[in-house]
Amino acid sequence: MDNILEMKNITKNFPGVVANDDISLDIRKGEIHALVGENGSGKSTLMNILYGLYDADSGEVFLNKKKVDITDPRTAINLGLGMVFQHFMLVDTLTVAENVILGSEPARMHFINYKKAVDDVARLAKEYGLRVEPRSKVADISVGQQQRVEILKALYRQAEVLILDEPTAVLTPQETEELFQVMNNLKKQGTTIIFITHKIKEVLAISDRVSVLRRGKLVGTKNTKETNHPELAEMMVGREVLLRVEKTPAQPGKTVASIININVRDRVGTHKVKDVSLDIMSGEVLGIAGVEGNGQQELIEAITGLNRAESGEVLLHGKPIHKLPPMPIKKRGVGYIPEDRHKRGLILEYSVADNMILGLHSQAPFVEKFLFRNEKAIQENAQKLVEEYDVRPPNIKQLVQTLSGGNQQKVIVAREFSRNPEFLVCSQPTRGLDIGAIEFIHKEIIRQRDNGAAVILVSAELDEILSLSDRVAVMYNGEVSAVLPVEKTDERQLGYLMLGGDAQKAEGDVEIETAAE
Amino acid sequence: MLRLKLQQSSLISRDLLVPIVSVLLALLVGAIFILIVGENPLHAYKVLFLESFGSIRSIATTLQRATPLIFTGLAVAFAFRCGLFNIGAEGQLYVGAMAAAIVGITFTGLPKIIHLPMAIIAGMVAGGLWAAVPGLLKAKLGVHEVINTIMMNFIAFYLTDFLVTGPFHGGRWAPETDRIMPTAVLERLFVPTRLNTGIILAVVAIILVYIILWKTRTGYEIRAVGFNPTAAEYGGISVSKNIVLAMVLSGALASLAGVEQILGVHGRFIQRFSPDLGFMGIAVALLGKNHPVGVFFAAVLFGALRTGAAAMDRLTDVPRELVVIIQALIIMFVAADELTRRLIARRRKA
Numbered sequence A: 001m002d003n004i005l006e007m008k009n010i011t012k013n014f015p016g017v018v019a020n021d022d023i024s025l026d027i028r029k030g031e032i033h034a035l036v037g038e039n040g041s042g043k044s045t046l047m048n049i050l051y052g053l054y055d056a057d058s059g060e061v062f063l064n065k066k067k068v069d070i071t072d073p074r075t076a077i078n079l080g081l082g083m084v085f086q087h088f089m090l091v092d093t094l095t096v097a098e099n100v101i102l103g104s105e106p107a108r109m110h111f112i113n114y115k116k117a118v119d120d121v122a123r124l125a126k127e128y129g130l131r132v133e134p135r136s137k138v139a140d141i142s143v144g145q146q147q148r149v150e151i152l153k154a155l156y157r158q159a160e161v162l163i164l165d166e167p168t169a170v171l172t173p174q175e176t177e178e179l180f181q182v183m184n185n186l187k188k189q190g191t192t193i194i195f196i197t198h199k200i201k202e203v204l205a206i207s208d209r210v211s212v213l214r215r216g217k218l219v220g221t222k223n224t225k226e227t228n229h230p231e232l233a234e235m236m237v238g239r240e241v242l243l244r245v246e247k248t249p250a251q252p253g254k255t256v257a258s259i260i261n262i263n264v265r266d267r268v269g270t271h272k273v274k275d276v277s278l279d280i281m282s283g284e285v286l287g288i289a290g291v292e293g294n295g296q297q298e299l300i301e302a303i304t305g306l307n308r309a310e311s312g313e314v315l316l317h318g319k320p321i322h323k324l325p326p327m328p329i330k331k332r333g334v335g336y337i338p339e340d341r342h343k344r345g346l347i348l349e350y351s352v353a354d355n356m357i358l359g360l361h362s363q364a365p366f367v368e369k370f371l372f373r374n375e376k377a378i379q380e381n382a383q384k385l386v387e388e389y390d391v392r393p394p395n396i397k398q399l400v401q402t403l404s405g406g407n408q409q410k411v412i413v414a415r416e417f418s419r420n421p422e423f424l425v426c427s428q429p430t431r432g433l434d435i436g437a438i439e440f441i442h443k444e445i446i447r448q449r450d451n452g453a454a455v456i457l458v459s460a461e462l463d464e465i466l467s468l469s470d471r472v473a474v475m476y477n478g479e480v481s482a483v484l485p486v487e488k489t490d491e492r493q494l495g496y497l498m499l500g501g502d503a504q505k506a507e508g509d510v511e512i513e514t515a516a517e
Numbered sequence B: 001m002l003r004l005k006l007q008q009s010s011l012i013s014r015d016l017l018v019p020i021v022s023v024l025l026a027l028l029v030g031a032i033f034i035l036i037v038g039e040n041p042l043h044a045y046k047v048l049f050l051e052s053f054g055s056i057r058s059i060a061t062t063l064q065r066a067t068p069l070i071f072t073g074l075a076v077a078f079a080f081r082c083g084l085f086n087i088g089a090e091g092q093l094y095v096g097a098m099a100a101a102i103v104g105i106t107f108t109g110l111p112k113i114i115h116l117p118m119a120i121i122a123g124m125v126a127g128g129l130w131a132a133v134p135g136l137l138k139a140k141l142g143v144h145e146v147i148n149t150i151m152m153n154f155i156a157f158y159l160t161d162f163l164v165t166g167p168f169h170g171g172r173w174a175p176e177t178d179r180i181m182p183t184a185v186l187e188r189l190f191v192p193t194r195l196n197t198g199i200i201l202a203v204v205a206i207i208l209v210y211i212i213l214w215k216t217r218t219g220y221e222i223r224a225v226g227f228n229p230t231a232a233e234y235g236g237i238s239v240s241k242n243i244v245l246a247m248v249l250s251g252a253l254a255s256l257a258g259v260e261q262i263l264g265v266h267g268r269f270i271q272r273f274s275p276d277l278g279f280m281g282i283a284v285a286l287l288g289k290n291h292p293v294g295v296f297f298a299a300v301l302f303g304a305l306r307t308g309a310a311a312m313d314r315l316t317d318v319p320r321e322l323v324v325i326i327q328a329l330i331i332m333f334v335a336a337d338e339l340t341r342r343l344i345a346r347r348r349k350a
């Protein structure tokens, strides 16, 4: 088969790191080419170079055997390249159709033909099976749908090569399935796809070939059929990876946190969390399984003080905390890994060191008398955590903005875990992380548990829920529909419950403690 | 290691590059206007430069013109660090000036060491409270501060109009108050120029703003709110508290511009005395990249242009309005940051 795209000897330096080190990569016409590698191995950088966002320091790009000089995204688009970013770039207040046409509007004499836009978008969506309503506002649609809008945008500009940077990181398993169908449709119609992911399962399921990057270098390219899970894992990390968490049975102690009849409504009055009650014991991990958007986020924000519950109580060691603002809740020993690291977890324009004290910045030793910062303590703290949690590059003065997605996540995890919280709330703690980092964070969560922390784990990954939790609560439509001991449930049953299946009928031979008890 | 250092220092200089290139571009375009008038740009610029920096006396004048701009520039920059656009420096400096004037006139028989600080603090309190209003409205009700700071400007103008023509109208016919007591005067530093101890206050303010923003917990919180309010909230930082605090401090800084003009230059409150010092502060902050040290240099530059303008007008055929054009061009180039950056990049590639 012909190569549609060839990148030759691409090198790109950033201050202190070689992000891409002499990478040569061929992409064949019509294939799905997976690109994998640890956090910070240079995947996004390579793709950004291809899309004209960064200039390579050296190297060449050939498209259909012709050397091209891609200086900016517009050139890339004109050459038939399309890219869906790790973090979306949509205008919230515009409709789906308006977003899709933005920048290449069908217009006559500067008047935009909206009807044509809506028709075009609807037709395109139908053609590739991208279910989305052209007239809805982007702010009102789910993350999975927003991603479809990004893909439509690229297709609308007639992309022949579509780059998807970690598209599945933000998707539910169902949405991932749908995305794969779309990708297969695109492939049938001749589109070439470069697909970045951290999940080897996905590589094996969808790709034709796979390339592995490690620390900026290309380790190799393989035919997917001729490789397997352990081999890819080892190519990525450079060592064998534990694919399962090793843990001893939980030793639950006394109740650390009690959630009692919590109700939460969102700003427009939708009832998001309905009468949820849960107890979390010291030394156990309580998993919360559920399709995203079933009230998990709202529940978590009510616990951590970022949002007010309409009614109900949250008790920590028997004392109410639901009326407190976030700071005193933190000070009482609640750690929180938020779901959205860019919105909540980090100040991208701050250095690693400054992000490592977010939430602790008002306490000793980070401030001294008269509110002065203690630079020495701040730096020592960051230096220690960067080493302990293997943040790469280990430069505490670097702006968090310039870290790779996975390393950004490590900064948050390091900060929250290092405080040895008594109550740890983790929402999607490993989203976007490579397998090595996931292994590490899973071990850390278990270590926190064994040190006596009470842990809540919200995750869309059933694997993660099943391997870490001691008990699993299923949330559906704002309610906790069941709480099960982990050894008495499995993926199939949880999947059924998550889609609103009846707890009583879920499995004849399994005893179910319902939330009502 | 060496390479790493080099790259880093080039990053820092890139921040400086846009303002510097903007100024040069503005002077270049300004030269075209001078040519149209039929003068030699080099000659005109030489006159401009000599008049503003050519002697100790002209430097003093330049610094005196820069003093109020430092305060208003700092005010705008400080609010901006918290994500707030304070268009109200003009109003804040008027109420600050009036408060300082009232204290300066009405208290008699106080020693200078008490009277002068009292007048200054009165001005700062007035300006701070004035700015607190839009701050509170933003923090509690989410009303955009741009609208309210503009509204508060008008209220400040007419309020001080009323006070200076009504209750505090001085003995002379003109719309101005009586002279302030000598005990409330900011001493002249270099007679015959009007440079006064206000410049010392300005330098202290620069240092304090720097320390607050980068060396204290308060600054950490204020900047966090400016960069990412939702993450700040997550970090236990009260967004509304910091918005109000940043506005109050910004207003207090702006008011010092008025205080310096009254206590150091005019010696009394004069109706509508400010040649848009507050609005110029926006340009100063923009050119200074919202950094206190940048604000200093931007203010000195704008002060110098004003100082040199009169001489250029007198000694060449170039009208003094040229400096207004140059100022406007500087602002345009800095504001079109991205465009200027590309111009620089293209030069580099070529």
Ligand SMILES: Nc1ncnc2c1ncn2[C@@H]1O[C@H](COP(=O)(O)OP(=O)(O)OP(=O)(O)O)[C@@H](O)[C@H]1O
Pocket (backbone or CB within 6 Å): A014, A015, A017, A018, A019, A037, A038, A039, A040, A041, A042, A043, A044, A045, A046, A392, A393, A402, A403, A404, A405, A406, A407, A432
């Ligand atoms: N603008 C930048 N300035 C400085 N360093 C950068 C910048 N962008 C990326 N880097 C560095 O380059 C390296 C590669 O980053 P990149 O984002 O390409 O990784 P990635 O493979 O996409 O990782 P992830 O899976 O975590 O998204 C990292 O060490 C990162 O810190």
Ligand SMILES: [Mg+2]
Pocket (backbone or CB within 6 Å): A043, A044, A045, A086, A165, A404, A405
């Ligand atoms: Mg990436």
